[in-house]
Amino acid sequence: MEKIKGKAWKFGDNIDTDLIIPARYLNTTDPKELAKHCMEGVDSEFFKKVKIGDILVAGKNFGCGSSREHAPIAIKACGIACVIAESFARIFYRNAFNTGLLILECSDAAKNTETGDELEIIPEEGKIINLTKNKTYFIKPLPGFMKEILKDGGLIPHIIKKYKII
Amino acid sequence: MKYPMTLAEKILANKLGRSYVEPGELIEVPVDLTLANDITAPLAIKTFESTGINKLFDPQKIVLVMDHFTPNKDIKSAEQVKICREFAKKYKIFHYYEGGNCGIEHVLIPELGLVRPGDIVIGADSHTCTYGALGAFATGVGSTDLVGCWITGKIWFKVPETIKFIYYGNLKPWVTGKDLILYTIGDIGVDGALYKAMEFTGEIIKKLSMAERFTISNMAIEAGGKVGLIEPDKKTLNYLKNRFRKDLVYLKADKEAKYADIKEYDVSKIDLVVAFPHLPSNVKFVNTLSQKIYIDQVVIGSCTNGRLEDLKIAAKILKGKKINPNVRCIIIPATPNIYYEALKRGYIRIFIEAGAIISPPTCGPCLGGHMGILAKGEKALSTTNRNFVGRMGHPQSEVYLAGPAVAAASSILGYIGTPEEVGISLEE
Numbered sequence: 001m002e003k004i005k006g007k008a009w010k011f012g013d014n015i016d017t018d019l020i021i022p023a024r025y026l027n028t029t030d031p032k033e034l035a036k037h038c039m040e041g042v043d044s045e046f047f048k049k050v051k052i053g054d055i056l057v058a059g060k061n062f063g064c065g066s067s068r069e070h071a072p073i074a075i076k077a078c079g080i081a082c083v084i085a086e087s088f089a090r091i092f093y094r095n096a097f098n099t100g101l102l103i104l105e106c107s108d109a110a111k112n113t114e115t116g117d118e119l120e121i122i123p124e125e126g127k128i129i130n131l132t133k134n135k136t137y138f139i140k141p142l143p144g145f146m147k148e149i150l151k152d153g154g155l156i157p158h159i160i161k162k163y164k165i166i
Numbered sequence: 167m168k169y170p171m172t173l174a175e176k177i178l179a180n181k182l183g184r185s186y187v188e189p190g191e192l193i194e195v196p197v198d199l200t201l202a203n204d205i206t207a208p209l210a211i212k213t214f215e216s217t218g219i220n221k222l223f224d225p226q227k228i229v230l231v232m233d234h235f236t237p238n239k240d241i242k243s244a245e246q247v248k249i250c251r252e253f254a255k256k257y258k259i260f261h262y263y264e265g266g267n268c269g270i271e272h273v274l275i276p277e278l279g280l281v282r283p284g285d286i287v288i289g290a291d292s293h294t295c296t297y298g299a300l301g302a303f304a305t306g307v308g309s310t311d312l313v314g315c316w317i318t319g320k321i322w323f324k325v326p327e328t329i330k331f332i333y334y335g336n337l338k339p340w341v342t343g344k345d346l347i348l349y350t351i352g353d354i355g356v357d358g359a360l361y362k363a364m365e366f367t368g369e370i371i372k373k374l375s376m377a378e379r380f381t382i383s384n385m386a387i388e389a390g391g392k393v394g395l396i397e398p399d400k401k402t403l404n405y406l407k408n409r410f411r412k413d414l415v416y417l418k419a420d421k422e423a424k425y426a427d428i429k430e431y432d433v434s435k436i437d438l439v440v441a442f443p444h445l446p447s448n449v450k451f452v453n454t455l456s457q458k459i460y461i462d463q464v465v466i467g468s469c470t471n472g473r474l475e476d477l478k479i480a481a482k483i484l485k486g487k488k489i490n491p492n493v494r495c496i497i498i499p500a501t502p503n504i505y506y507e508a509l510k511r512g513y514i515r516i517f518i519e520a521g522a523i524i525s526p527p528t529c530g531p532c533l534g535g536h537m538g539i540l541a542k543g544e545k546a547l548s549t550t551n552r553n554f555v556g557r558m559g560h561p562q563s564e565v566y567l568a569g570p571a572v573a574a575a576s577s578i579l580g581y582i583g584t585p586e587e588v589g590i591s592l593e594e
């Protein structure tokens with residue numbers, strides 16, 4: 001996985017899926033359409049402000065609420081390269097992995113980052129560097145099984161490979 | 167050597183044919199039922215078709231319920247449903263529900279007898295945990311996880327640790343399962359059971375109706391829980407009696423099982439609860455509110471409280487009364503069967519005479535879809551399960567959560583209050 005460098009957008013605790021992508025926009029599955037409303041519940045201008053490669057940083061229980069995969073899809077489609085949070089809600093956690101959105105659980109990095117901070121992430125080493133604050137953080141390594149899913153490019157390619165279906 | 171297990175561990179071990187599983191272990195289990203709705207199924211279908219695989223593991227184990235925007239609220243939702251309908255036809259998916267046989271998935275599926283105790287159920291909907299009330303290991307996943315299971319018939323889980331919740335004491339008048347679960351979420355917080363299994367038990371759980379048990383398990387996700395399990399008992403058996411012919415498996419937690427935490431609640435101390443915006447954990451007792459909270463809308467329905475028992479409570483309170491002229495009271499029977507029963511028992515007549523609006527079975531306003539959307543600054547009291555920002559409409563509208571008794575009483579009062587305030591006592 002490649003190195004990521006971008007500007008941080010900081011949000012609080014319990015950012016739920018209705019804030020990430022309100023249900024009224026769920027009558028489509030088109031990533032581009034969904035991206036236009038990403039984080040609309042917290043910041044209606046977010047889609048216009050965010051740049052490709054930026055990093056979303058949040059507090060506890062990010063992605064709680066509904067099982068809608070439209071949430072990680074919208075985040076990814078609006079250009080966010082990675083989400084760092086103190087903790088993730090479990091369905092969102094699975095969905096992010098399955099749809100290939102990089103997420104990192106790191107309490108210290110999440111707590112000590114502010115909007116506008118320049119971050120660098122080296123996924124292979126589990127390393128998060130806050131360039132603005134000159135601080136480095138490490139995340140807990142992933143279980144081997146989940147690394148495999150990421151390596152194969154998501155759950156579906158992983159399953160196809162494992163079961164040699166086609 | 168025998169390993170004592172919690173209910174969640176028991177179900178998983180039983181499915182794997184093993185003598186035990188341990189929390190933290192990654193396992194792959196065969197799945198008994200999968201479900202998706204009009205929001206999550208189109209995404210799953212898109213993903214499935216992109217694989218080029220044209221075989222489903224077992225179409226009999228797939229349920230598709232078009233409940234969220236039903237009857238289709240606009241062209242886009244109609245197109246989404248069309249994708250699902252055609253997919254169901256193509257792959258001979260028998261359990262496809264749209265139109266007159268359609269209700270809210272988590273009420274409809276147990277009603278149809280599609281879930282048994284001990285089953286593993288995954289649904290591309292977070293409230294799949296509702297079936298924990300039948301002793302099934304049921305949990306929400308995303309569309310991609312679902313597709314994985316459509317192809318392989320299996321899913322991977324990390325065996326969760328379990329928190330046990332014990333309820334004892336005497337229930338106060340009008341207090342139902344909804345108050346107990348809201349109170350519990352208020353106590354442990356919206357991430358209080360994150361990644362964990364919740365096991366609800368104690369003398370009070372045994373006394374609750376199946377409807378109330380479904381309400382409790384339904385909201386496990388609001389505490390971050392993976393599953394919300396209740397041990398099957400005679401009531402479960404009765405509920406399942408006419409729904410299944412085959413012998414059923416009834417698993418129980420072992421007495422010496424290890425729990426991550428044990429929480430005990432004396433329900434004698436729990437009054438009618440309301441959760442303030444914008445988290446289900448912002449709970450207060452209705453009788454302690456220091457000022458009147460005037461409301462514009464009341465919603466009685468959803469997979470949390472749209473069952474016959476909920477409508478019965480509402481009917482008891484609304485009988486011979488009038489809805490406050492400042493309030494729209496929308497009542498949504500969760501399934502056609504509940505609608506029909508409510509009609510036969512005279513509840514619908516009571517509702518209409520009181521001035522309520524009756525909606526066809528749908529998720530509708532619960533997720534801000536349609537059938538009762540809030541304008542900027544409007545407030546609603548709802549028997550649903552989420553009061554997040556913008557959940558029922560405008561980002562600056564507000565949702566308060568409560569059980570059916572508070573909802574019905576408040577629709578008469580025009581502000582959030584109790585049945586006592588409308589002069590109704592509990593005599594049965």
Ligand code: SF4
Nearest residue numbers: 293468469529532533
């Ligand atoms: S009623 Fe509400 S919570 Fe239940 S499935 Fe429908 S939208 Fe989800």
